[in-house]
Structure formats: C-alpha cells, structure tokens
Amino acid sequence: MARKFCDLLSIFDAFIEQSPISVMMRGLMEHVFQAERLDALFETYAKVQYTQELLFSEVVNVLSLVVCGVHPSVNAAYKAKATELSVERAAFYQKLNGIEIGVSAALLRETAGELSQLIEHLGGQQAALLPGYRVRILDGNALAATEHRLKVLRSVAAAPLPGKSLVVLDPELGLAVDIFPCEDGHAQERRLFGQVLATVAPGQLWIADRNMCTLEMLTGIAGRRSTFVIREHQNLPWQALSELQLVTVMEAGEVLEQMVKIEFEGQWLHLRRIVLRLSQPTRHGDCEIVVLTNLPITVASATVVLELYRERWQVEGLFLTVTKNFECEIETLAYPRAALFSFSLALVTYNILATLKAALASVHGVATIAATVSDFYMVDELQGTYRGMMIAIPPQYWQPFRTMPLAELATLLKQLATQVNLKRFLKQPRKSKSKTPPRVRDPKHPHVSTAKLLSPG
Numbered sequence: 001m002a003r004k005f006c007d008l009l010s011i012f013d014a015f016i017e018q019s020p021i022s023v024m025m026r027g028l029m030e031h032v033f034q035a036e037r038l039d040a041l042f043e044t045y046a047k048v049q050y051t052q053e054l055l056f057s058e059v060v061n062v063l064s065l066v067v068c069g070v071h072p073s074v075n076a077a078y079k080a081k082a083t084e085l086s087v088e089r090a091a092f093y094q095k096l097n098g099i100e101i102g103v104s105a106a107l108l109r110e111t112a113g114e115l116s117q118l119i120e121h122l123g124g125q126q127a128a129l130l131p132g133y134r135v136r137i138l139d140g141n142a143l144a145a146t147e148h149r150l151k152v153l154r155s156v157a158a159a160p161l162p163g164k165s166l167v168v169l170d171p172e173l174g175l176a177v178d179i180f181p182c183e184d185g186h187a188q189e190r191r192l193f194g195q196v197l198a199t200v201a202p203g204q205l206w207i208a209d210r211n212m213c214t215l216e217m218l219t220g221i222a223g224r225r226s227t228f229v230i231r232e233h234q235n236l237p238w239q240a241l242s243e244l245q246l247v248t249v250m251e252a253g254e255v256l257e258q259m260v261k262i263e264f265e266g267q268w269l270h271l272r273r274i275v276l277r278l279s280q281p282t283r284h285g286d287c288e289i290v291v292l293t294n295l296p297i298t299v300a301s302a303t304v305v306l307e308l309y310r311e312r313w314q315v316e317g318l319f320l321t322v323t324k325n326f327e328c329e330i331e332t333l334a335y336p337r338a339a340l341f342s343f344s345l346a347l348v349t350y351n352i353l354a355t356l357k358a359a360l361a362s363v364h365g366v367a368t369i370a371a372t373v374s375d376f377y378m379v380d381e382l383q384g385t386y387r388g389m390m391i392a393i394p395p396q397y398w399q400p401f402r403t404m405p406l407a408e409l410a411t412l413l414k415q416l417a418t419q420v421n422l423k424r425f426l427k428q429p430r431k432s433k434s435k436t437p438p439r440v441r442d443p444k445h446p447h448v449s450t451a452k453l454l455s456p457g
Helices: 002-010 013-018 020-032 035-045 056-067 074-084 089-097 101-122 189-197 215-223 302-310 313-325 336-364 366-372 375-392 395-403 406-417 450-454
Strands: 134-142 164-170 175-182 204-208 227-231 245-250 253-264 267-278 288-293
Touching: 013 020, 013 375, 020 101, 020 336, 020 375, 020 395, 020 406, 035 056, 035 101, 056 074, 056 089, 056 336, 074 089, 089 336, 101 175, 101 336, 101 406, 134 313, 164 189, 164 313, 164 336, 175 189, 175 336, 189 215, 204 302, 215 227, 215 253, 215 267, 227 302, 245 302, 253 302, 267 302, 288 302, 313 336, 313 375, 336 366, 336 375, 336 406
Parallel strands: 134 204, 204 227
Antiparallel strands: 134 164, 164 175, 227 288, 245 253, 253 267, 267 288
16 A cells, blocks of 8 residues: 555645645645546436536536636636537537536535545544534625626616525534525525424534524424534524623633523524623624523533524634635626625635645644634635646546545545645734824825835934
C-alpha cells in the first residue's frame, strides 16, 4: 500500500513540494464529484428533468470551477470546458437553469454523508458540544439579488430574489449536512419547518435562533425524542409553572430560570425558560436573551444551555466563509433553481474545505487548526494554483482519487498534510481599533496633499 502511495505521489512531486493544499483539495474534489455517482444521484432525485446529451456530472464539473473562483463566470468556465462537452452553450444553460431543488438538496446531503465518514477515518472531529448528543445547528439564508436578466425582470426596478434555504450544520464535523431550499424569495422560513422535522432523529440536539421558535417546531422536535436549545420568540405563547429564580451572576449578566409549558394541537410540553439579563445591551438593543430548552437540568445547567446557544455563531461563520471565499451567489444566475443549485454546490465545496482542514487537524492538532488557519488563504492558494496544476498534471492521473477507499484516502491525506507549511495560511490577528476623530470638512479646500500632512516640517 505504501508503494502504491509513493507511485501516485511521485507524479505530483513539484506541486506537493510547493502547494500540497492544492493537491489535497483537487484530490477530494475528484473523489466527491465522481461522475458515475453524480449521474446516479440525478437519475434518482430528478422528477422532471432527464438526461439527453449533457450529463449532470458535466454541469457540476463546470459550475464547481466558478464556485471555487477558478473561472470568473459560468460562460468563462463553459468556454474552458467546451471541447469536453457535447452540447452548445444554450443547451448547457437550459440544463443548469432547470436543475430541480430536490437534486440540489440531495447533492449536499449525500456528499456530506461520505465526507462525514472520511473525517471519522481521519480523526479530525471537533470535541462534542454536549457529550451524548449529536448537535445540529439550524439557520436560514436568503440569496442576494441577481441581475435583471430574465424577460420578466427587465421592467422591474425592485431587486429580484432567487430564493432562500434552511441549512443544517454539524459542528462536531464542521460540515453542512443538509439544506432545505425554497424558490420563493419572499416565502417565510416556517414553510420549510415540516421538511426539517421529517429529518429529526432521536438523541439529537437542535440549536437555532428565534425565527425557528414556533409551537410546531418545539413540539415536533420533542415528539421525535430529540432536544433543542432555541431562543424564545416574543410571540410564542406559554404558561408559567414557576417564578423566575436567580441561578447565578456572571460577567455577561444575571442568569435566571423558570419552568413553563406550551400547547400545540392538544399536546402539552414542559420546558425550561432561561433568561440572561445582560450587563450591556446588544448592538440591536436587546437587554436580555431568553432561551427555551427541553434538556434535563441534570444534563445541562442554565449556564451550559446559554453556552450551547452561543455556539449558533458557527453556522453564521459557515455562511460568511461561503460568501467571502466562494462564489455562492452568482449574480448572472437569475433563475431560482440555478441560483439554489450554485449555493448548494458552494456548500459542498465548503465541506470539502472542512474535510481538508480535518486532515490537517489529524496531523497538527484540532485546536491548532481551528485557532490559526485561515480559510481565505487556503482558498486563495487553490485559486492561484489550480489552472497550472491541471495543465501540468493531465486528468487521467487524478483518477485514482475517484475510487479510492475511504481508509486509503484518509491515509493519503494525512501523508500530504505532513507536507503543509501552516505559516502560509495563518490568520491575521486583529488589532484593537482606536476611535476615529471627527473629520473636518472645509468647502474651500476639498483636497489635501498627503505628502504635506506626513511631512514632519
């Protein structure tokens, strides 16, 4: 087995020496975007579309280069791959614009399942937020407005919204494990709650913001023998079973707790209502944060519940990474299905990056990678190296990555991770910002000479 690895790695020697991150990322992309698997997924989940000349795997291959920032637009990526495709540009866009949201969701869900197994082989998981529970963090994401390219949009001045979705993050693995897309950009997130509840499994812990705090959601999670830590919505009706009692005082403020009950369709559910009265208001002016949970007090104290809710920031970090480092919202894709597909593909790419970081963590330590490695610099390395690497190393040499068993792939990734110089990807430490003095505006002197201001004389 070791000789097999050596034979494979010898082909990549120059790039492993200069940019092992790029080899790891491309190898993972080859494995995840294996054509046979993607085409089988399309045949399983597509209800209306069908395959003629253009395969679903070919659409994924082209769009993934745009999402990763290797090519600046869908058209540029199509031109780069035109000789490998069997259809004209118009047919390619027709296929892309019609990809069903069920296919987009399945693409993320199924690839995340395999990457989860790979991370477990690597041993690069984060510590469990609450031992004995598999945590899921849920949050919504609305796609940014697109260009007015469609005929129905050309006479509309308002910003056209191509859709929204609910995304589920597994914080232990660092993966987006599920998505619930919706083509209606004006639809309420509550419309998707039934789909979310259908995926809830016993023994899970769901963490979410107040937008997810409805009677249906809370009782639905509890009815599936699962638990939740969800911020209270001000419109949620409940009945007090006890008075608020002071639990402790910490730096953030006073922690109080009481027992309450809620009712939905004849079902009553007893909950713990935990209140953090803040020492200082939030930037939104909130003076207290209220969290509801059905976790037993023997499992999680009031302060532990508040700490669990604070971990909700991780899913916001996911959205920030996807937005800043990948092209998850392509302005030219005005059709909702195409826009949601590109967002789902960006989440898959994020998961590949998370798996790469898990490989680094298995060698350099989970805490070290989480605290010091920058996603931005890793993606920048990939974008700068990819085109030259694909010219220097023909496609046939990447084929072993596609069918490699997970255990062997994990071993190979660990071997490559030992070659990575982490100093090239360190986060830039933030400095404390000083207050900016008020600017003096003189209408008679609209310009100044920077050199004169800098001059000590």
